[in-house]
Amino acid sequence: MKKSTLIIVAFITLLSSCSQNKKSTQSIKQKADTYQVKIDSLLDAYDKNDEFMGSIILSQNGETVYENTVGFSDVKTNKKASTDTKYRIGSVTKSFTATLIFKAIEENKLDLNKTIGYYFTNVKNANKITIAQLLQHRSGIHSFTKDKWFFDNRTKYISSTEMLSKISKYESDFEPNSKGEYSNSNYFLLALILEKTYNTSYENLLQEKICKPLNLNNTYSGKGININDNESYSYKYDKKWNEFPETDLSSAKGTGSIVSTPKNLNSFFEGLLTGKVLSTESLTLMKTIKDRYGMGLFRYTTNDRQGFGHRGRIDEFRATSIYFSKDKLSFTLISNGSKIDINEIYTEILKLFLGDAPVAISENELKKFVGVYISQNDPNDKSVFIQENNTLINFIKNEFKAPLIYKGENRFVLEQMYAESISFTFSADGKQMVFEQGGNTWNYIKMNNLNKNS
Incomplete structure (x- = not known):
């Protein structure tokens, strides 16, 4: 191209980007020209116009420099969301899964270049597809989220056996390693490989190898949404906020199954990308971009700054989490309902925070x-x-x-x-x-x- x-x-x-003047409030006293007031104004305008619900956090050098939440975690009972509200994070889960794979490689339990035929004899081209190609979306395996069957059944429990059977029946979309194309099937298979390798559940591995070492106390594999445990529903707007039917996360293992908070996600990506979780060699591989895809990470450039992270979507939840190493800046936005493109919101917030003088x-x-x-x-x-x-x-x-x-x-x-x-x-x-x-x-x-x- x-x-x-x-x-x-x-x-x-860019023609559709948000440019309206915004004004709002916050409980603590601040000067009118600070980025806190400007971001508050933006979020307050969205809140008043029923355009956005969710949480935002910015951390620098490991310290929180801004956080705010607008909207409800449960509209029906008027339960306001808070900075501790837990949301489904969708495909941001993939960065956790990729991290677990590289942990297994560093423990000499997996080989990045090993083909997956040993694990999945019935998956098309399994003897040609490597673990690396699953990580980097170069397998050619059809994504189950493109299958009408999935959307017809997504609210029901689907066993891993049934999911694997469905994936195994798909014809390849392209020859392995010939190009990159996003596929949720890749990361579901990676989760199964982890479970077979360690002979334990994906959830146990997540807690043992990532959450406990990084003190991510509000991050875990989700089940049904539990509003009493400070989890949030997601909503679609049609004259009012309407609760969106939730996906049963049994089908999203390793690919979109995690529940977390913005603060925990900032801690995870900062820990990962500053070498607290994996070796420099593993991080370099994760950040190597080929046909737009890294191995569990994407590269983002905004305000002339480069960062690495991931975005996610499941039901009406949207998540974006990025770490900018030059500024030692972590940013996470999670929404449980929005009429505005989330990319517009996070771009605008970062501009207000960074405030680069022309x-x-x-x-x-x-x-x-x-x-x-x-x-x-x-x-x-x-x-x-x-x-x-x-x-x-x-x-x-x-x-x-x-x-x-x-x-x-x-x-x-x-x-x-x-x-x-x-x-x-x-x-x-x-x-x-x-x-x-x-x-x-x-x-x-x-x-x-x-x-x-x-």
């Missing part, structure tokens, strides 16, 4: 970066930049305008909600430009400069 196409897709999503650049200085730049690898790949006052604009397909943020030293950034940020770094004379995204770089030369050299 050309870089310009990536920008178009991302820019269209770097000034004069209109005259911007002029040298205006023009058409041609890729040195593909003459048909062009990046066009125009100027509007003291803002440089990436003009895409003569139709979409993407304003760029100046970061200093001739570098401009396009922040994206659903993809990694894009960086444009120009030479001092504006005759060359380096396009960078996700660790990949492409070199461009200004068109009038090319003409002079031709």
